[in-house]
Amino acid sequence: xxxFRTLLHKEILRFWKVGFQTIAAPVLTSLxxxxxxxxxxxxxxxxxxxxxxxxxxxxxxxxxxxxxxFANSSSSLIQSKVTGSVIFVLLPPISYIEFFTAYMxxxxxxxxxxxxxxxxVTCAFAPPAFAAPFWILAFFVIxxxxxxxxxxxxxxxxxxxxxxxxxxxxLIMPLTMLSGVFYSIHSLPLFxxxxxxxxxxxxxxxxxxxxxFGVSDAAPERSLAVGIVCFAVVAATALFMLRxxxxxxx
Amino acid sequence: xxxxxxxxxxxxxxxxxxxxxxxxLDIREGEFFGLLGPNGAGKTTLISCLAGLARxxxxxxxxxxxxxxxDYRETRxxxxxxxxxxxxxxxFTVRETLRIQSGYFGLRHNDAWIGELLENLDLAGKxxxxxxxxxxxxxxxxxxxxxxxxxxxxxxxxxxxAGVDVELRQTLWRFIQRLNxxxxxxxxxxxxxxxxxxxxxxxxxxxxxxxxxxxxxxxxLTKHAGYILSIRLKNDNAxxxxxxxxxxxxxxxxxFRLKDPNEIAPILAAIRDDGHSLEDLRLLQTDLEDVFxxxxxxxESEGEGSSQ
Numbered sequence: 001x002x003x004f005r006t007l008l009h010k011e012i013l014r015f016w017k018v019g020f021q022t023i024a025a026p027v028l029t030s031l032x033x034x035x036x037x038x039x040x041x042x043x044x045x046x047x048x049x050x051x052x053x054x055x056x057x058x059x060x061x062x063x064x065x066x067x068x069x070f071a072n073s074s075s076s077l078i079q080s081k082v083t084g085s086v087i088f089v090l091l092p093p094i095s096y097i098e099f100f101t102a103y104m105x106x107x108x109x110x111x112x113x114x115x116x117x118x119x120x121v122t123c124a125f126a127p128p129a130f131a132a133p134f135w136i137l138a139f140f141v142i143x144x145x146x147x148x149x150x151x152x153x154x155x156x157x158x159x160x161x162x163x164x165x166x167x168x169x170x171l172i173m174p175l176t177m178l179s180g181v182f183y184s185i186h187s188l189p190l191f192x193x194x195x196x197x198x199x200x201x202x203x204x205x206x207x208x209x210x211x212x213f214g215v216s217d218a219a220p221e222r223s224l225a226v227g228i229v230c231f232a233v234v235a236a237t238a239l240f241m242l243r244x245x246x247x248x249x250x
Numbered sequence: 251x252x253x254x255x256x257x258x259x260x261x262x263x264x265x266x267x268x269x270x271x272x273x274x275l276d277i278r279e280g281e282f283f284g285l286l287g288p289n290g291a292g293k294t295t296l297i298s299c300l301a302g303l304a305r306x307x308x309x310x311x312x313x314x315x316x317x318x319x320x321d322y323r324e325t326r327x328x329x330x331x332x333x334x335x336x337x338x339x340x341x342f343t344v345r346e347t348l349r350i351q352s353g354y355f356g357l358r359h360n361d362a363w364i365g366e367l368l369e370n371l372d373l374a375g376k377x378x379x380x381x382x383x384x385x386x387x388x389x390x391x392x393x394x395x396x397x398x399x400x401x402x403x404x405x406x407x408x409x410x411x412a413g414v415d416v417e418l419r420q421t422l423w424r425f426i427q428r429l430n431x432x433x434x435x436x437x438x439x440x441x442x443x444x445x446x447x448x449x450x451x452x453x454x455x456x457x458x459x460x461x462x463x464x465x466x467x468x469x470x471l472t473k474h475a476g477y478i479l480s481i482r483l484k485n486d487n488a489x490x491x492x493x494x495x496x497x498x499x500x501x502x503x504x505x506f507r508l509k510d511p512n513e514i515a516p517i518l519a520a521i522r523d524d525g526h527s528l529e530d531l532r533l534l535q536t537d538l539e540d541v542f543x544x545x546x547x548x549x550e551s552e553g554e555g556s557s558q
Contacts, residue, residue, distance in 0.1 A: 006353025014341050084337035088396065090303055091331055092354035093323035250264075250304050 003094035011106030027117040048215045054126040058209040059181035064118045069111035069147040077155025096242035107148030136211030142227035143204035152238040254279040254435035260309035269295040271459035284450030291456040293439045330402030338381040345377040355400035367395040404435045447538035474541040479506040482530040490524040
């Protein structure tokens with residue numbers, strides 16, 4: 001497994017060396033969301049009996065985890081493909097499972113760092129609650145896992161940076177922005193409530209938030225089941241692509 | 251000596267293009283082997299199939315007795331490939347790059363060998379410099395170091411000296427020759443045929459995915475041996491009619507391909523008898539470049555093909 005260890009180490013070094021851009025920048029973005037939305041709505045709004053600002057924090061944290069887990073594996077792969085340096089990981093005796101696990105773990109770690117950063121910074125504005133820590137951890141792992149694996153799929157599939165940007169802007173962004181980060185889906189019209197229930201990211205945010213407040217729109221067990229199914233599908237796709245060498249080995 | 255690399259009826263197509271059309275070849279352990287051919291002949295595809303970067307549609311490839319598909323871990327440990335493209339990871343320094351590459355092969359405490367590589371490739375002074383800041387020649391040396399970091403038994407060099415200055419080329423070849431003397435098998439593709447002639451014991455020439463010549467360098471040269479006589483007449487006069495059809499004209503020079511040095515005398519006699527005198531005369535021995543041109547273009551008896 002030493003190939004795995006080195007590949008993981010390299011992946012961590014890669015984002016750590018540009019930490020200002022990969023960790024600090026998303027933390028700042030989340031903080032701006034919090035300041036803008038909560039200053040507009042905090043005084044009048046409560047959701048499920050929770051102050052709006054406090055409600056916003058887990059959603060923003062999870063959104064940062066998801067987006068950064070995706071960004072890490074996808075951008076690492078597309079960069080190395082476009083520059084040709086992917087050859088350095090294709091020539092050594094690294095199995096496709098080691099490859100997958102290393103990229104996944106690095107994606108989760110980046111998600112964890114950014115998520116923790118967002119949480120710590122935003123907690124200064126509303127005292128945190130930890131109603132059910134197990135669910136926090138479970139949804140972090142499964143949500144980060146789904147997005148890390150999806151990043152591998154997208155990074156391998158995309159041939160150019162703009163294809164990856166399209167994936168990010170037209171799939172990942174709408175799914176995360178319309179997932180109930182900023183609202184409870186119960187405040188939506190019935191039709192859109194129904195639509196939101198087809199968005200897997202909704203379950204991850206909702207379940208993650210349950211871990212903090214013990215209240216959620218959907219039952220956390222159900223949300224976790226959705227997350228696990230999504231992970232199984234995306235991870236299987238990524239593993240299949242890696243095993244076949246799809247777009248990596250011709 | 252065992253077989254280092256064995257290829258059996260290897261085929262690979264890209265759509266309608268047959269990149270490799272039934273290549274069979276054995277390369278012995280410790281051999282310095284040249285793989286020559288024009289662009290698009292299939293050299294890089296062959297190397298890619300060997301290294302697992304591409305999959306052959308048909309045929310068997312093995313490295314040191316291990317199958318490149320079934321035992322890919324074993325073959326990749328034994329194979330070091332210097333790619334043709336000048337690629338690098340812009341996040342890391344030279345030393346980091348080499349340590350990481352070493353780690354991929356399971357060698358986590360390899361600093362002594364990494365130091366030796368840096369020293370031998372004149373990179374010691376640049377070990378803590380980011381890859382982005384290196385010149386092209388230095389990046390190429392790092393690529394070579396990366397390929398050698400796990401001390402592979404078989405070293406594959408795909409155009410290693412493209413764009414490299416003369417001095418560096420010398421350093422590079424000295425090091426590769428040392429490794430070859432120590433028992434490493436070396437497979438080289440290059441466009442510099444004088445390099446191949448000087449270094450390679452045996453050569454395969456590829457054309458459109460097939461091997462069109464396979465022999466020791468010496469035998470290739472002997473088989474195609476001959477002389478190239480190049481003459482220029484005073485006042486840029488034309489050759490006598492009897493000689494004109496045997497010669498090829500280029501830039502005021504007339505070039506003859508001769509099998510035997512004794513053929514020179516009648517040519518000179520014919521010129522003298524015609525009342526002309528010589529401005530310049532050069533006699534060259536056939537080199538690998540001539541052999542290459544003749545084999546690849548199938549022009550055994552004609553063509554300019556002169557060389558210096």
